[in-house]
Amino acid sequence: IYRALDLAKHGLQIVPYGGSATMARNGDFLGSYIDPEVQRREIARHSVRDADANLRFDTDVMRQCRILRPFLMRTPPDPTSFKPRDLLELLHVGKEFWKLSEDVIYETIRFYTMSIADYLDEYFESELVKAHYAGPGIIGTALGVQSPGTAYVLLHHAMGEVDGSMGAWGFARGGMGAIADAMAGAFQKYGGEIKTDAGVNQIVVKGGKVTGVALENGDEYRADTIVSNLDPKRTFLKLMDEKDLKPSFVKQVRNFKIRGSSGKLNIALDGLPEFPALGKGNPLMYGDMHFMDSIERLELAYDDWKNGTWSHDPYVDMLIPTLTDPTMAPPGKHYMSVFVQYAPPYINGRDWTNEDRDAFGRDVIDQIANYSPNFKSLILDAEVRTPREIEDEIGLTEGNIFQGELTLDQLFFNRPIPGYAQFRGPLRGLYMCGSATHPGGGVMAAPGANAARELLRDLRRANTVPEAWSDD
Amino acid sequence: MTDADQVVVIGGGHNGLVCAAYLAKAGRTVTLLEAADTVGGAAVTREFAPGFKVSACAHVLNLLDAEIRSELALDANGLEFARVSLQTIALADDGNHLSISGAAVSGDGVSEADQSALVEYRRRMERFAQLLSRLHKRPPPRPGVNNSGNLVDLARLGLDLRRLGKTDMREFLRIAGINIYDVLEENFEHPLLKGALSLDGVLGAHLGPRSNNSVLNALYRISGRVSGGQGSLAIPRGGMGAVTSALGVAAERNGVSIRTSSRVKCIQLDGDRVRGVELDNGEQIAAAAIVSNADPKATFFGLLGARHLEAEFVRRIDNIRMRGNAAKLHLALDSLPEFTGLANDQVGERLVIAPDMAYVERAFDHSKYGRYSTEPVFEITIPSIHDDSLASSGQHVLSAVVQYAPYALKEGWDSARQAFLSQIIEVLARYAPNLRQHIVASELLTPVDIEREFGITGGHWHHGEYALDQALMLRPVPGAAQYTTPINGLFLCGAGCHPGGGVMGNAGRNAAAVVLGQGRAA
Numbered sequence: 001i002y003r004a005l006d007l008a009k010h011g012l013q014i015v016p017y018g019g020s021a022t023m024a025r026n027g028d029f030l031g032s033y034i035d036p037e038v039q040r041r042e043i044a045r046h047s048v049r050d051a052d053a054n055l056r057f058d059t060d061v062m063r064q065c066r067i068l069r070p071f072l073m074r075t076p077p078d079p080t081s082f083k084p085r086d087l088l089e090l091l092h093v094g095k096e097f098w099k100l101s102e103d104v105i106y107e108t109i110r111f112y113t114m115s116i117a118d119y120l121d122e123y124f125e126s127e128l129v130k131a132h133y134a135g136p137g138i139i140g141t142a143l144g145v146q147s148p149g150t151a152y153v154l155l156h157h158a159m160g161e162v163d164g165s166m167g168a169w170g171f172a173r174g175g176m177g178a179i180a181d182a183m184a185g186a187f188q189k190y191g192g193e194i195k196t197d198a199g200v201n202q203i204v205v206k207g208g209k210v211t212g213v214a215l216e217n218g219d220e221y222r223a224d225t226i227v228s229n230l231d232p233k234r235t236f237l238k239l240m241d242e243k244d245l246k247p248s249f250v251k252q253v254r255n256f257k258i259r260g261s262s263g264k265l266n267i268a269l270d271g272l273p274e275f276p277a278l279g280k281g282n283p284l285m286y287g288d289m290h291f292m293d294s295i296e297r298l299e300l301a302y303d304d305w306k307n308g309t310w311s312h313d314p315y316v317d318m319l320i321p322t323l324t325d326p327t328m329a330p331p332g333k334h335y336m337s338v339f340v341q342y343a344p345p346y347i348n349g350r351d352w353t354n355e356d357r358d359a360f361g362r363d364v365i366d367q368i369a370n371y372s373p374n375f376k377s378l379i380l381d382a383e384v385r386t387p388r389e390i391e392d393e394i395g396l397t398e399g400n401i402f403q404g405e406l407t408l409d410q411l412f413f414n415r416p417i418p419g420y421a422q423f424r425g426p427l428r429g430l431y432m433c434g435s436a437t438h439p440g441g442g443v444m445a446a447p448g449a450n451a452a453r454e455l456l457r458d459l460r461r462a463n464t465v466p467e468a469w470s471d472d
Numbered sequence: 473m474t475d476a477d478q479v480v481v482i483g484g485g486h487n488g489l490v491c492a493a494y495l496a497k498a499g500r501t502v503t504l505l506e507a508a509d510t511v512g513g514a515a516v517t518r519e520f521a522p523g524f525k526v527s528a529c530a531h532v533l534n535l536l537d538a539e540i541r542s543e544l545a546l547d548a549n550g551l552e553f554a555r556v557s558l559q560t561i562a563l564a565d566d567g568n569h570l571s572i573s574g575a576a577v578s579g580d581g582v583s584e585a586d587q588s589a590l591v592e593y594r595r596r597m598e599r600f601a602q603l604l605s606r607l608h609k610r611p612p613p614r615p616g617v618n619n620s621g622n623l624v625d626l627a628r629l630g631l632d633l634r635r636l637g638k639t640d641m642r643e644f645l646r647i648a649g650i651n652i653y654d655v656l657e658e659n660f661e662h663p664l665l666k667g668a669l670s671l672d673g674v675l676g677a678h679l680g681p682r683s684n685n686s687v688l689n690a691l692y693r694i695s696g697r698v699s700g701g702q703g704s705l706a707i708p709r710g711g712m713g714a715v716t717s718a719l720g721v722a723a724e725r726n727g728v729s730i731r732t733s734s735r736v737k738c739i740q741l742d743g744d745r746v747r748g749v750e751l752d753n754g755e756q757i758a759a760a761a762i763v764s765n766a767d768p769k770a771t772f773f774g775l776l777g778a779r780h781l782e783a784e785f786v787r788r789i790d791n792i793r794m795r796g797n798a799a800k801l802h803l804a805l806d807s808l809p810e811f812t813g814l815a816n817d818q819v820g821e822r823l824v825i826a827p828d829m830a831y832v833e834r835a836f837d838h839s840k841y842g843r844y845s846t847e848p849v850f851e852i853t854i855p856s857i858h859d860d861s862l863a864s865s866g867q868h869v870l871s872a873v874v875q876y877a878p879y880a881l882k883e884g885w886d887s888a889r890q891a892f893l894s895q896i897i898e899v900l901a902r903y904a905p906n907l908r909q910h911i912v913a914s915e916l917l918t919p920v921d922i923e924r925e926f927g928i929t930g931g932h933w934h935h936g937e938y939a940l941d942q943a944l945m946l947r948p949v950p951g952a953a954q955y956t957t958p959i960n961g962l963f964l965c966g967a968g969c970h971p972g973g974g975v976m977g978n979a980g981r982n983a984a985a986v987v988l989g990q991g992r993a994a
Contacts, residue, residue, distance in 0.1 A: 102617060106945070113685075114941045118793060146683075146840055147683055147684060149649075299841075306837075408648075418646050
């Protein structure tokens with residue numbers, strides 16, 4: 001997509017960053033480095049056995065990424081359909097699966113079904129090493145590290161690439177908004193027209209097909225084809241009239257699991273905070289920083305979510321992007337982006353209050369301050385986003401960052417809803433292109449491309465969407 | 473026929489007995505070696521206090537395979553039921569209760585919506601369970617391997633799935649891998665109903681209602697058809713030991729030589745194939761094939777020795793998740809206790825203490841951190857109501873599965889057992905206030921005790937968690953899931969293999985078919 005839409009030409013620069021660190025309560029830390037030899041020595045500092053296991057772990061995770069990636073840009077088959085296209089695609093999936101060796105097939109099934117804690121137990125013995133690798137298994141999901149299914153969530157985070165380098169992470173220069181700007185530029189260059197401040201109030205249906213949209217400001221647009229980037233609950237329950245949909249479909253949409261589980265803090269800093277565990281000037285500060293040291297602590301953080309409150313000892317995925325991209329803050333100042341797991345959509349069944357939000361923010365700031373003595377004194381301003389704010393500002397139901405849980409019942413041909421996994425909605429002319437569709441969330445854009453391909457197919461236009469990435 | 477042609481079966485649990493019986497029935501010379509002084513393994517009846525007998529581990533029969541029952545003529549060999557089609561009575565601590573009998577539920581506050589939802593829920597779950605039970609009757613297929621039998625098996629599975637029809641097939645593919653909490657929340661309103669139904673997904677497992685795989689466990693539980701409808705529960709006359717003693721009679725009638733009090737010390741090899749076994753007393757028994765009813769860890773690490781196996785295989789065996797999380801409570805009672813709100817004839821049903829799903833989940837949370845549940849969940853039966861052979865007239869035995877009780881308890885079971893027992897009695901007394909004064913004797917088997925007494929590693933009844941990553945061709949581990957092992961002539965037939973735990977017998981029967989399929993060389 002990056003290449004097909006020529007996003008670089010439209011101003012998108014991605015700066016890869018490497019490294020991450022997990023700091024423990026006892027003042028120690030575990031760093032991740034790009035150089036394999038440095039990485040091996042670092043893990044060996046905690047466990048020699050784990051340093052060897054890490055080679056196996058990396059290989060196995062990367063192998064799973066390679067197996068999965070060709071399916072990201074293909075439309076899932078409907079396993080209950082007898083249409084030639086579905087049967088052929090099902091056969092293709094079966095064949096791709098079958099041609100892996102028997103052992104790899106087993107490993108694949110296990111990877112998709114195990115908990116990240118059990119999966120890591122098979123490799124590592126050091127609690128700190130396990131805590132370090134377990135984080136990506138829970139980010140954005142309402143599951144705990146011990147919940148079966150979280151190993152896949154780790155895969156979902158590992159399978160990305162930065163311009164061809166698989167598993168790498170990067171910053172968009174100027175922030176995430178730069179990605180949307182570049183995409184908008186590409187869209188406009190191809191003749192697209194963008195209307196902002198144009199909230200849609202209703203999708204108009206006549207005679208079993210969509211005929212247009214009505215905006216909040218009263219304007220109306222007529223259209224034979226409508227593609228919704230919203231999550232299914234908003235698209236079908238808010239923008240549409242229940243009468244226009246089958247009751248069984250409405251029930252399925254209601255049961256779609258889109259659970260808020262994350263919060264976000266954006267913090268403006270007067271200077272660079274110190275982390276005594278890492279020491280001054282440590283390059284690990286350019287990457288993700290976490291404060292965790294055991295699987296048990298991670299699981300306890302999840303128990304708080306289950307019990308209807310935010311984690312009081314939260315898992316934090318923290319970045320200081322201004323170290324890499326100084327354009328995001330005035331000279332000498334810094335911006336810190338703090339992703340927090342877990343924050344529930346409701347507090348004990350009721351809505352978040354401003355007091356709850358502030359208390360949540362304090363817990364997160366205290367967590368960071370436990371590892372950085374001068375952190376609090378550097379805070380100029382902090383913006384705290386709970387699932388409530390994420391929903392209100394961005395329109396993601398319950399503030400779920402993936403537009404729906406990444407569990408087996410909502411993946412591949414089940415995403416978002418069994419029978420509607422091919423980007424077509426329940427009415428003629430209505431399509432879905434958001435993260436709630438295959439292959440799911442993250443700033444990946446594959447759902448949008450997949451939806452475009454299906455739409456072009458229905459319009460009998462030539463396909464302009466890149467299909468099945470090749471990794472080699 | 474010489475001794476060298478014989479098959480030795482290690483362990484006389486139900487699967488070992490079934491396997492031995494089928495092998496002998498097919499004409500093989502079979503010796504079954506059992507360490508205890510009676511066959512039965514974890515499906516035995518024993519006296520735990522003078523005059524009081526109880527099913528020592530498994531206590532309700534729900535999975536016994538009908539074909540095995542008729543092919544081995546278990547009814548003619550002494551199997552009788554004291555009670556079939558047990559109802560489930562879900563207890564609430566305010567004295568309210570619900571009666572659940574298959575697809576029917578009644579009780580205070582049950583809406584019509586819940587009643588009709590249960591009919592639809594049961595209909596679907598039973599259809600899905602039947603799909604599983606068809607898989608139980610054959611060794612699991614091997615994906616990635618192109619032989620005709622294998623491809624036929626997979627095609628048959630695909631066809632079975634398609635036969636569900638569009639709506640049910642989609643529902644099956646959606647819920648098979650997820651958790652029962654979400655599924656029950658989608659369907660029902662009454663907390664007590666949801667609590668009781670959620671228990672079916674977590675009994676005997678290291679799972680809470682919110683853990684994925686709990687739907688799979690719930691399906692597994694109703695995959696049998698012992699008596700009456702799909703998934704019905706029965707209590708054998710004479711306790712669970714009656715099932716294995718009937719199996720023992722069937723095995724002997726088919727020519728199996730059963731030797732009890734014969735603990736196998738190790739499996740002996742000759743190069744890369746088995747030669748025989750050595751007993752604790754030093755006796756050596758030659759064998760052309762050895763079938764182990766012991767769990768995979770006990771078989772490969774205890775009896776064989778890891779040094780005979782390739783490192784990757786050892787790693788896989790070591791990684792099998794099989795730490796028990798359920799305790800078994802036995803109470804000797806001098807008269808029938810009263811349960812608040814229950815009529816006397818209801819006390820003999822299956823009583824369940826799982827008042828709502830959050831309660832069950834909280835109980836589970838303790839076990840995640842190596843602690844026992846302070847508010848445990850219970851599955852209770854008082855089998856002596858239906859069977860006067862278990863206690864003298866007027867007296868009763870209460871048998872309960874109590875969760876959660878993790879094998880690896882942080883403080884250690886030796887010091888915690890008594891405290892946990894007191895806690896259990898205290899919780900029970902909320903539902904049966906006069907229980908305490910009727911207790912004559914008690915016994916609590918923690919997973920550590922179950923491991924010690926029945927030789928099951930980790931004290932896990934099912935010889936390993938039943939989960940998507942430990943089921944079918946992944947059970948117990950890839951490479952040993954078709955009852956064969958990397959050692960020539962060594963086979964597995966226990967609950968650690970496909971299909972899994974419960975007094976079912978299919979693992980034993982499938983294993984016998986595999987041994988026979990290899991001919992005399994095996």
